[in-house]
Amino acid sequence: MLTELRKSLIASIWFAFLTFPIMVIKVNSIEKTIQWRWMNVVYVMVGIFFLSMAFRFLLKQKEMRAGKEESGTEIKLSPIHQLINHPTYRVVFGAALLLFAVVYPFVFSTYQINIMTTALMYVVLGLGLNIVVGLAGLLDLGYVAFYAVGAYSYALLNHHFGLGFWAVLPIGGVLAAIFGILLGIPVLRLRGDYLAIVTLGFGEIIRLVLENWGEFSKGPSGISNIPRPGLFGIELSLNDAITYTYYLMVIFVVVTIFFVNRLQDSRLGRAWIALREDEIACQAMGIDKMKTKLIAFSLGAFWAGIIGVMFAAKTTFINPASFTFLESAMILSIVVLGGMGSIVGVILGALILILLPEYLRELSEYRMLAFGAALVAMMVFRPQGLISNVRRTYSINKDE
Amino acid sequence: MLRLENVSSGYGNILALKGISLDINAGEIITLIGANGAGKSTTLMTISGVVKTRTGKIFFKDREIQKAEPDDIVKSGLCQVPEGRHIFPMLTVQENLDMGAFLRNDKAEIKKDLDYVYSLFPILAQRRNQDGGTLSGGEQQMLALSRALMARPEVLLLDEPSMGLAPLIIKQIFEIIKQINKDNNTTIFLVEQNANQALQIADRAYVIENGKITLSGQASDLLTNEEVQKAYLGI
Numbered sequence: 001m002l003t004e005l006r007k008s009l010i011a012s013i014w015f016a017f018l019t020f021p022i023m024v025i026k027v028n029s030i031e032k033t034i035q036w037r038w039m040n041v042v043y044v045m046v047g048i049f050f051l052s053m054a055f056r057f058l059l060k061q062k063e064m065r066a067g068k069e070e071s072g073t074e075i076k077l078s079p080i081h082q083l084i085n086h087p088t089y090r091v092v093f094g095a096a097l098l099l100f101a102v103v104y105p106f107v108f109s110t111y112q113i114n115i116m117t118t119a120l121m122y123v124v125l126g127l128g129l130n131i132v133v134g135l136a137g138l139l140d141l142g143y144v145a146f147y148a149v150g151a152y153s154y155a156l157l158n159h160h161f162g163l164g165f166w167a168v169l170p171i172g173g174v175l176a177a178i179f180g181i182l183l184g185i186p187v188l189r190l191r192g193d194y195l196a197i198v199t200l201g202f203g204e205i206i207r208l209v210l211e212n213w214g215e216f217s218k219g220p221s222g223i224s225n226i227p228r229p230g231l232f233g234i235e236l237s238l239n240d241a242i243t244y245t246y247y248l249m250v251i252f253v254v255v256t257i258f259f260v261n262r263l264q265d266s267r268l269g270r271a272w273i274a275l276r277e278d279e280i281a282c283q284a285m286g287i288d289k290m291k292t293k294l295i296a297f298s299l300g301a302f303w304a305g306i307i308g309v310m311f312a313a314k315t316t317f318i319n320p321a322s323f324t325f326l327e328s329a330m331i332l333s334i335v336v337l338g339g340m341g342s343i344v345g346v347i348l349g350a351l352i353l354i355l356l357p358e359y360l361r362e363l364s365e366y367r368m369l370a371f372g373a374a375l376v377a378m379m380v381f382r383p384q385g386l387i388s389n390v391r392r393t394y395s396i397n398k399d400e
Numbered sequence: 401m402l403r404l405e406n407v408s409s410g411y412g413n414i415l416a417l418k419g420i421s422l423d424i425n426a427g428e429i430i431t432l433i434g435a436n437g438a439g440k441s442t443t444l445m446t447i448s449g450v451v452k453t454r455t456g457k458i459f460f461k462d463r464e465i466q467k468a469e470p471d472d473i474v475k476s477g478l479c480q481v482p483e484g485r486h487i488f489p490m491l492t493v494q495e496n497l498d499m500g501a502f503l504r505n506d507k508a509e510i511k512k513d514l515d516y517v518y519s520l521f522p523i524l525a526q527r528r529n530q531d532g533g534t535l536s537g538g539e540q541q542m543l544a545l546s547r548a549l550m551a552r553p554e555v556l557l558l559d560e561p562s563m564g565l566a567p568l569i570i571k572q573i574f575e576i577i578k579q580i581n582k583d584n585n586t587t588i589f590l591v592e593q594n595a596n597q598a599l600q601i602a603d604r605a606y607v608i609e610n611g612k613i614t615l616s617g618q619a620s621d622l623l624t625n626e627e628v629q630k631a632y633l634g635i
């Protein structure tokens with residue numbers, strides 16, 4: 001106990017020291033004076049001290065739990081897993097969620113509907129990236145590029161040719177998928193870290209092109225006056241349009257869940273999982289490595305493209321600033337936080353990561369800090385994600 | 401059935417196979433023996449199309465396959481059990497076997513083959529819902545072998561199935577290899593360092609040294625050959 005206290009104390013002193021320049025010194029550039037905010041040192045130290053203590057306490061509990069699990073033979077499922085694995089409960093649970101989604105706009109304000117629409121977009125983005133990262137095991141850090149392709153497809157096709165939302169929706173998806181294939185052919189030969197770095201680079205390249213190729217994309221000033229989704233040519237008031245967009249997103253989410261669920265159990269889904277586990281074995285089984293990876297990559301891109309179109313239609317204005325690496329990191333966080341490969345996990349992850357900062361507006365400057373902390377904490381305490389992907393359970397049979 | 405004509409292949413600047421020729425007839429058990437690093441695994445990988453042939457030709461059922469893609473070669477009826485087993489550790493035994501039948505669509509026949517491999521290895525039937533990674537080494541080898549059988553290959557390429565296993569298990573596995581050959585008339589190309597066991601079940605054998613075939617003949621003759629005895633049998 002005493003050593004723990006000491007370690008936490010040391011950690012807090014270190015943090016106070018490290019954060020000194022940003023937390024304590026404040027330069028007032030107008031009056032050219034420096035403010036020393038000494039109280040902040042105390043805050044940082046106290047805060048870190050308690051955080052460190054809490055961290056150690058949780059870590060210890062986790063160890064104790066692990067010890068217990070080893071001694072017991074049966075693996076106990078969490079309540080959520082019991083819920084989603086039970087056939088009738090699952091239907092009831094799904095129906096309740098759907099009902100909630102349907103009545104949501106009648107209960108909450110337009111502002112809330114808007115936030116929820118955004119969150120649902122991230123649900124779909126997360127599910128799309130989940131195909132690439134969670135199922136096929138390809139670490140894609142440039143996912144936002146495909147999102148941008150979709151968004152700009154709509155904005156530009158509408159601007160130049162007057163194409164409507166519904167016409168561009170499939171085009172945006174297909175264009176993004178084609179980009180996925182074009183990028184995938186050279187890049188998917190790489191593995192792990194290398195793939196991550198190259199996709200990250202690609203994401204940035206797309207953004208830089210959009211920013212600098214003025215005559216094509218209108219550069220940093222972006223494209224405005226993008227029409228909202230159409231409803232058989234009916235003129236909608238702003239509020240109705242927002243509600244309509246919300247319902248569209250609910251439908252998208254349901255369709256995506258259906259597809260991803262089917263994919264997971266398909267031959268293709270099994271090939272992805274196998275490829276993630278052992279490439280040599282896959283080749284021995286006659287699985288076309290490149291083709292299988294490319295399909296994952298382009299399917300993921302397709303979904304990003306679709307949501308890109310949706311995003312452009314929802315915000316009616318896009319510029320390259322919406323497609324930074326931060327966005328890719330956000331979507332990846334959703335997948336990792338939720339639990340790679342798990343549909344319910346990704347949905348939960350998206351709702352938490354998107355809705356929470358909205359409700360903690362004051363904190364939003366420290367959002368990235370909270371992100372980092374949350375992800376590190378996740379890796380330590382629940383490396384399998386909030387809801388791990390339990391495909392099946394078994395009990396170890398003792399030899400008769 | 402399977403014929404290699406003067407095949408060379410390798411990795412980067414390294415030439416691992418320096419013009420080897422082999423001839424394998426339908427229904428035979430052929431073994432390729434050699435020391436560590438002689439080029440045995442490379443031979444199998446080259447046949448499977450994973451390592452590209454540089455010069456020479458490979459014929460499978462009278463079709464040139466040295467330029468074909470690995471999945472295409474598996475489709476045509478040639479399946480490899482790679483060295484070190486390479487089962488899918490996070491998939492169950494059953495799912496591993498399903499992966500073996502990845503390219504097939506004939507559900508009824510797949511079911512038949514599944515029953516067949518479970519009859520060969522009853523222990524796998526007992527463990528069918530257990531993750532592959534939790535099996536013992538011997539069971540993993542059995543699984544790898546069974547998974548390859550699920551592709552219903554005409555030629556089965558086995559890369560050191562005895563590696564790292566206890567003598568009793570090795571014996572059992574070799575017995576079953578023989579049985580597979582007898583039951584289905586599956587042609588077997590067995591690569592081994594464990595020359596003694598391999599020569600006992602094989603019809604004919606080749607010896608590879610430094611990427612070249614140095615000796616070939618009836619397995620029974622090689623067993624009594626003095627050079628082979630000295631170099632590979634430790635007699």
Ligand SMILES: Nc1ncnc2c1ncn2[C@@H]1O[C@H](COP(=O)(O)OP(=O)(O)O)[C@@H](O)[C@H]1O
Binds near residue numbers: 441
């Ligand atoms: N992936 C690889 N990259 C480079 N060289 C390799 C590779 N695999 C094998 N080799 C080399 O090729 C030669 C033959 O190896 P291998 O076929 O694995 O031998 P064996 O299976 O008979 O032990 C060895 O010299 C080995 O170092």
Ligand SMILES: [Mg+2]
Binds near residue numbers: 442560
């Ligand atoms: Mg080898």
